[in-house]
Amino acid sequence: MEIASHFDINNRITLYTGDCLDFLQEIPDQSAALVVTSPPYNIGKEYEKKTSLATYLAWQENVIKECYRILREDGSICWEVGNYVNNGEILPLDIMLFPIFNRLGLHLRNRIIWHFGHGLHCANRFSGRYETILWFTKTDDYIFNLDSVRIPQKYPNKKYYKGEKKGEFSSNPLGKNPSDVWEIPNVKSNHVEKTIHPCQFPVELVERLVLALTNENDLVVDPFSGVGSTAIAALMHHRKAAGSEIVEEYVAIAKQRIQDAENGKLRIRPMERPVYDPQESKAYVPPKTINLHQKMASESRRSPIRNPFSGASRATRASRCPCGSRAGAGHPSVGSGRGGYARHEGRALSP
Ligand SMILES: C[S@@+](CC[C@H](N)C(=O)[O-])C[C@H]1O[C@@H](n2cnc3c(N)ncnc32)[C@H](O)[C@@H]1O
Numbered sequence: 001m002e003i004a005s006h007f008d009i010n011n012r013i014t015l016y017t018g019d020c021l022d023f024l025q026e027i028p029d030q031s032a033a034l035v036v037t038s039p040p041y042n043i044g045k046e047y048e049k050k051t052s053l054a055t056y057l058a059w060q061e062n063v064i065k066e067c068y069r070i071l072r073e074d075g076s077i078c079w080e081v082g083n084y085v086n087n088g089e090i091l092p093l094d095i096m097l098f099p100i101f102n103r104l105g106l107h108l109r110n111r112i113i114w115h116f117g118h119g120l121h122c123a124n125r126f127s128g129r130y131e132t133i134l135w136f137t138k139t140d141d142y143i144f145n146l147d148s149v150r151i152p153q154k155y156p157n158k159k160y161y162k163g164e165k166k167g168e169f170s171s172n173p174l175g176k177n178p179s180d181v182w183e184i185p186n187v188k189s190n191h192v193e194k195t196i197h198p199c200q201f202p203v204e205l206v207e208r209l210v211l212a213l214t215n216e217n218d219l220v221v222d223p224f225s226g227v228g229s230t231a232i233a234a235l236m237h238h239r240k241a242a243g244s245e246i247v248e249e250y251v252a253i254a255k256q257r258i259q260d261a262e263n264g265k266l267r268i269r270p271m272e273r274p275v276y277d278p279q280e281s282k283a284y285v286p287p288k289t290i291n292l293h294q295k296m297a298s299e300s301r302r303s304p305i306r307n308p309f310s311g312a313s314r315a316t317r318a319s320r321c322p323c324g325s326r327a328g329a330g331h332p333s334v335g336s337g338r339g340g341y342a343r344h345e346g347r348a349l350s351p
Helices: 020-024 053-070 093-103 203-213 229-236 248-262 342-349
Strands: 013-017 032-037 071-081 083-086 089-092 107-115 130-137 181-183 219-222 240-245 266-268 288-290
Touching (some): 013 229, 013 248, 020 053, 032 203, 053 093, 071 093, 071 203, 093 130, 130 203, 219 229, 229 240, 229 248, 240 248
Parallel strands (some): 107 181, 219 240
Antiparallel strands (some): 071 130, 083 089, 266 288
């Protein structure tokens, strides 16, 4: 696969080496369905220079404005951040950055808590074990494929025991809404995706956003693309990917990872693997090897799934029922959707 170094709307993948503001200028207005990124936190990591908070926020505002410009009307921006730390005092960056998105008129849909089990042990405050993803949409008419990212129901076989629906499954057989608290291991030294980058996204974190917030062939942009985790998640699911990264070495690793994925050699942690639980150590799901030329196993199983609720259309936009609620778990209007992952099907559908 050709990895272009400058943007063109027909590129399947663009990786630009350099400053994101220069790169974003190459992208036409309203062309991306999703901008998903984790910017530097201004905490003096090896790839950034710590500046005053005001300078950092002004710079972020410039980048966010450009991201807003390239975003389609039905598109989303997901900004993943942790804390800015100064003299042991923490300033949550999502709180500091929210006014910037708000001034642009973006609509906050979720403040997702990404919870992970490992990190530094603090002596003078409780150890930090979460970061947040601010998910904004440009308008009220946005893509939201909930069925693509459902997770297993806790009690999939539970049925109504009285009333008109007695004997029918009481929960959505496609699985449940994954909620706004996501338990996903961060990329530490023993993670199958670990590279030399100090703050990589786990691919599965981006996969959920890509699947829920875009459709096939849509463009996904990451202005701080690091070692290409967003691009990999996008390409795996047949979206176009574009990113910029200022450190050449990270771009080289991103290119190698994409090539490995093309050659069926890139290993990632599968979305369907549960977080390790010593009590349940048999629930191990091995790393998944990506081959960009093959449809993912989960996608070839997209055939209609038996759904006791109703019809069959795939949800591409956030559908709102006349009753005011969104189509979703347990709602009578929910369609059979795309079926999602083995974990959804396997556990959710067993009678
Ligand atoms: C938190 S990391 C993102 C890591 C990425 N999510 C991944 O999975 O590899 C932020 C990245 O932004 C890059 N960066 C910093 N300033 C930049 C700039 N002005 N333009 C483009 N990239 C920049 C850093 O080198 C770093 O790799």
